[in-house]
Amino acid sequence: MKLLKDKIIQDGKVLSKDVLKVDTFLNHQIDPPLMKAIGEEFAERFKDAGITKIVTIESSGIAPAMMAGLVLGVPAIFARKRKSLTLIDHLYTASVHSFTKDETNEISVSKDFVTCDDTVLIIDDFLANGQAVLGLLDIIEQASAKLAGVGIVIEKGFQPGGKMIRKQGIRVESLAIIASLEDGKVTFSEGAAV
Ligand code: G4P
Ligand code: NA
Ligand code: NA
Numbered sequence: 001m002k003l004l005k006d007k008i009i010q011d012g013k014v015l016s017k018d019v020l021k022v023d024t025f026l027n028h029q030i031d032p033p034l035m036k037a038i039g040e041e042f043a044e045r046f047k048d049a050g051i052t053k054i055v056t057i058e059s060s061g062i063a064p065a066m067m068a069g070l071v072l073g074v075p076a077i078f079a080r081k082r083k084s085l086t087l088i089d090h091l092y093t094a095s096v097h098s099f100t101k102d103e104t105n106e107i108s109v110s111k112d113f114v115t116c117d118d119t120v121l122i123i124d125d126f127l128a129n130g131q132a133v134l135g136l137l138d139i140i141e142q143a144s145a146k147l148a149g150v151g152i153v154i155e156k157g158f159q160p161g162g163k164m165i166r167k168q169g170i171r172v173e174s175l176a177i178i179a180s181l182e183d184g185k186v187t188f189s190e191g192a193a194v
Contacts, residue, residue, distance in 0.1 A: 001041050001175040004153070005188055007034060008176055014184045018159075026125055026153065027060050038175060039067025042123065042151040045173045046072070049148035051121045053077060053114060055140065057096075057107055057132050060125040064153050068123055076123075077114065079107040079136060092142045096135035100128065107135050109143075116144040127152040127174060130161025137170075149173060156181075157189045 013021040025031035042064070054076040056065035062078050069076035091108040098105070114120065122136045133150055140147055149171030155162050157177045166172050177189040 001038070003034065003037050004176050007031070008154070008178075008186055012186060014181045014186060017181050018156075020154070020156070020178065020181060020186065022154070026063070030063050035063045035067045038064045038153060039069075039071045041175055042068040042121070042173070043071035046121050046148055046151065049121065050119045050146075051148050052118045053120050053145075054123055055079065055109065055114060055120050055136055056123045057081065057136065061123055064125060064151075065123040068121065068151065072121075075113070077109060079109045079139065081105050081107055083108075092139040094135040094138035094142075097131050098129075099131070107132075107139070109139050111143070114140065114143040114145050118143070118145040119148050120145050121148045121151055123151045123153075125153045127155040127161045127165075127172070128159045130164050133161065133165055137165075151175075154178065 007025055011024045015021050025034055051072055052074055054065045054069045054074060056062060056078050058078045058081055065076040090111045092111060093106050093108045095104050096107055120140050122133060124132055150165060152174040155174035155177045157179050162172055178186060179189040180187040
């Protein structure tokens with residue numbers, strides 16, 4: 001997606017050979033027109049998949065998930081990372097291990113919002129090691145919902161998540177795939193990274 005790649009080149013900061021900072025439009029400050037375009041792009045790619053729900057994880061997945069839900073005309077649900085005061089039982093839970101942060105967190109989704117009648121599109125801001133997506137897949141399986149695929153805003157193609165998930169036969173659509181962050185420079189993959 002050209003608009004997104006241009007924004008990454010213009011505003012992204014390469015913090016190390018592994019980490020891209022995009023706080024000006026995705027992870028802290030949010031760029032609404034760009035998020036709207038991202039939602040339209042996901043909706044276009046998955047328009048024939050019969051999607052009934054979008055599922056993401058708080059917090060940075062919410063903006064692109066909500067915009068995709070707006071265009072597809074379906075609800076967006078975010079898995080919670082913290083226990084909520086009102087969301088105490090009747091939950092699907094999964095653990096998500098972050099290699100980056102070296103911690104494991106429980107994520108949860110109410111059984112009311114994902115059911116066996118749903119066809120789900122998972123959306124997230126970054127795909128790195130793929131652990132967040134694995135946690136969401138676990139929850140969708142517990143709910144016996146159908147999976148349409150995974151939509152990612154920025155995939156780091158040099159980390160193993162994308163390959164691991166595609167190997168399971170799951171459709172992964174990433175709007176920008178980064179091949180390398182070496183030498184402080186963002187290099188995109190051409191075509192689909194497999
Ligand atoms: P994984 O799910 O692919 O295994 O991701 P990992 O544990 O490596 O990442 C942990 C957190 O860091 C996630 O956000 C993920 O989106 C984010 N992340 C991973 N790589 C990058 C990167 O290069 N740049 C930025 N900006 N973020 C990255 P989170 O902790 O769930 O936070 P948030 O959704 O509240 O922002
Ligand atoms: Na995230
Ligand atoms: Na994030």
